[in-house]
Amino acid sequence: MNDPEIRAMLYPLLQGGVYVDELPTSTTRADVVHITEHYMHGFEVKGDNDTLQRVPKQLPCYANAYDLVTFVVTEKHLEKLLPLVPEWVGVLVATPEGLRPHRAAGYNATVQRGAVAGLLRLTEVKEFLTDLGLYHVGLLRRRDITKLLNTAHSIPLSQLAQFVRTRLMQRMPQRLEARAVRKAERLSRPVRRRKKPKTKRATATKVRVRRAA
Structure with a gap:
């Protein structure tokens, strides 16, 4: 499963408030942040094509900023992820049938x-x-x-x-409006036609013409 597929399953679970994709958080970006009047919950998504190499650097950034932190991973990453994160970090497992709770996120006492x-x-x-x-x-x-x-x-x-x-x-609302404007601008741009690559035959013909001249 890839990142877009997992996010599509995550969004309906984020009830109340708003959610923001790719929110800059210290030296990284949180994949999804659910923001309500009472808390901020940061989510990091790891699909089958992702690795866990950046987890040790990402986790401190999220732990310093968010009340709750959850990693959403495929079954492939579950066993390797658990030793990398403390017990208060939530874990959801992405499957073709949906997101399976492995461990609920606990209160984060390290916010700065x-x-x-x-x-x-x-x-x-x-x-x-x-x-x-x-x-x-x-x-x-x-x-x-x-x-x-x-x-x-x-x-x-x-x-x-x-x-x-x-x-x-x-x-x-400003983010959504700006996103809609950027999308409209992309759709309004004329489609650029790709130049056809020169064939070997055409190149050979030019060479013969030059030699004849």
């Missing part, structure tokens, strides 16, 4: 303020901090903001996470 804020634009994060009375953040760079958030325990994680979830949910 800086990683959650990293899901938004820098201007939005600064807006949040300014509303808290931190007026000096206007000229800070992303890495400085991340360091501030990770060390300033006076900034409530729950409040920051709620702000991030709300902004991402509000942005979804």
Whole structure:
């Protein structure tokens, strides 16, 4: 089974809120993120043609940002995946009949303020901090903001996470509209005709003409 087939089975299970494909998350992209008013659930899809080589790098990115994390894999990957992920990480097994729950995702206690804020634009994060009375953040760079958030325990994680979830949910209609515009632009472009490759016979004819000249 491939990635698109697995995602098609996953989407109907994501009830309430919105889901976002390929959401940039630290140094990687989460395949699907389900965002509701109360939590963010990151999903990583591994089809038959994928490998598990990137799991050790992907997992910390998701663990720092999402309340829940689930890997959706085919039977081929199940045994090799389990030693790579902690028990709180959920696992779904993709089969031709549908997605089979192997282990439900548990609460993630390793979420970091800086990683959650990293899901938004820098201007939005600064807006949040300014509303808290931190007026000096206007000229800070992303890495400085991340360091501030990770060390300033006076900034409530729950409040920051709620702000991030709300902004991402509000942005979804814009994403869909932009996606529709890009699709319409692709369909409106004239189809380019491929040039026919030159045959050996045509090339030989040209050579004979040149020699005759």
